[in-house]
Amino acid sequence: MKLATWNVNSLNVRLPHVMKWLEENPTDVLCIQETKLTDDKFPVAAIEAAGYHVAYTGQKTYNGVAIISKLPMTDIVKNNPKFEDPQQRILAATIDGVRVVCAYVPNGQSVDSDKYEYKLAWLSAFHDWIKEEAAQHPQLAVVGDYNIAPEDRDVHDPAAWEGQILVSDKERAALNRLLEIGLTDSFRLFEHPEKTFSWWDYRALGFRLNKGLRIDHILLSAALVKRCSACIIDRVPRKWEQPSDHAPVVATLD
Numbered sequence: 421m422k423l424a425t426w427n428v429n430s431l432n433v434r435l436p437h438v439m440k441w442l443e444e445n446p447t448d449v450l451c452i453q454e455t456k457l458t459d460d461k462f463p464v465a466a467i468e469a470a471g472y473h474v475a476y477t478g479q480k481t482y483n484g485v486a487i488i489s490k491l492p493m494t495d496i497v498k499n500n501p502k503f504e505d506p507q508q509r510i511l512a513a514t515i516d517g518v519r520v521v522c523a524y525v526p527n528g529q530s531v532d533s534d535k536y537e538y539k540l541a542w543l544s545a546f547h548d549w550i551k552e553e554a555a556q557h558p559q560l561a562v563v564g565d566y567n568i569a570p571e572d573r574d575v576h577d578p579a580a581w582e583g584q585i586l587v588s589d590k591e592r593a594a595l596n597r598l599l600e601i602g603l604t605d606s607f608r609l610f611e612h613p614e615k616t617f618s619w620w621d622y623r624a625l626g627f628r629l630n631k632g633l634r635i636d637h638i639l640l641s642a643a644l645v646k647r648c649s650a651c652i653i654d655r656v657p658r659k660w661e662q663p664s665d666h667a668p669v670v671a672t673l674d
Contacts, residue, residue: 421516421673422447425563426657427619427666429522431455431486439470441657441668446488449515450668451522453565455484462486468609469501477508483563485511485522503545510546518644518673519557521550523564526563526631528616536585543594543599548610550603562603565666567635568595570605570614574616575646577663586633603639606671608653618653619666626665627658638671 478484493513528539572578617632
């Protein structure tokens, strides 16, 4: 199984990119974040015409997640049953025996903002729910845009980012709590060049100068770690015209 995650930063704008990427990179399951579409505007017909099943939950202008799959999906769950939230950030489905959770973790805005406190509360409730999912589903993949760079090596300039949003101690601790459930960051199972990132700011030549962060992750349960033979970040779509500011992350599960 090829399992991928990609924050597309508006599916309305990036649908041609998604379809092109899927055609050039045969993928069994693609989890996407920031669709920024209400459900009545979701491009179901175009995706199904390409031979995929799709599940989605969205809202106008912000957030929104979807799972695109070559295989049928069952037991679809929208949002976290342990956290009442009008924002559409979570979608889960079982695909060929693998429980896939697609998540768009809140950004948090700044460490002194109400949105930061919301992010921490969201992550706490997410942990509690994922712990239950892990107990029920030995083959579990929790993927998405986490808006957290796990370590300083996941940041282009740790000194410049120290104490800021996406790298703060509390955010990293929340991510570590997820790992302590029994999940593993699949990217770190393999050797990669230094300064390999999944997100670059549109401003100040962020991508050209590789001023990025690794904030998009595929976390795998122990059973899936045994099946994982590769995990890469595909920078190619970030070079396309009008790209998302994120690149796809892809794990191969044999």
